[in-house]
Amino acid sequence: MLCGLLTPTAGDGRVAGHDLRGSRAEARQSLGYMAQKFSLYGDLSVKQNLNFFAGAYGLDRRARAEAVARVIEIFQLERHLPVNSGTLPLGFKQRLSLACAVLHQPPVLFLDEPTSGVDPITRREFWLHINGLVRRGVTVLVTTHFMEEAEYCDRIALIYRAQEIAEGTPDDLKIRAAEISGGADLTMEDAFIALIEDSDRKREAA
Structure with a gap:
């Protein structure tokens, strides 16, 4: 419902100031979402997934290239770019999922059990990324x-x-x-x- 996929049956809700009844498209564009289970395209490479989702968020060619380059550096994905996403270890799948969720630099980010099943070191690394987003002013809602x-x-x-x-x-x-x-x-x-x-x-x- 908060992602704008379901219509509220009662009450009111807003995401980044956008009403979930009358402005669901604007609400969706203002948020990033990372599912608990890997939900990217496993038969596409890391680079192809990044390019696809950058386009899905409506970024133009220049903004798309800048966004992809930015998350590749932040999430240290360079050496994995040609690898099919479905073959990545779980920790890197989650890292890629978060990278795709923030390509368009949304002001609101929803994370559904983002560290479920990963090792303690990867979990700590993930929270470093989350805290970095918060310091840049992103509102992060985490279920855990x-x-x-x-x-x-x-x-x-x-x-x-x-x-x-x-x-x-x-x-x-x-x-x-x-x-x-x-x-x-x-x-x-x-x-x-x-x-x-x-x-x-x-x-x-x-």
Whole structure:
């Protein structure tokens, strides 16, 4: 829905100031999206995927060449350019996916479990790229089931049984969970568990 692919059944929503009911095309053009599973063209090379998506985002020939050159350097893809994307290791597939998602320099970026299945070193590298985008003013929305990753974010929304059960900064949620559980020095995972248990208690009492 936030990507402008589904029409909202109720309520309002905006992405980069564009209404999701009346300006879905503009909303889509203002965001980048990276799926959890590799969703690029596996039978195309790395360079061909980059060129294709640069064109799909409507970049003209000059802007397309500049954008492709920029992400090749940022994501260190040079030696993989002729390789079929489907044969890349998972970490490089994710790196290529992120590169394609930011070719048009969108102000908003949606990342759906971007580090699922990758090794710890690649995960850390990925977050360096994400933090670099944030420093350049990009708004990044990340879904993750790794609580230590959630702690990197400025704000967190905890989703349990398809409902938002808590929202706030990492420190806010830890403080709230500590008040509920009576614990101290909670990790983000401890806080998440405490908030889930509190949600279950409230539902049972209702």
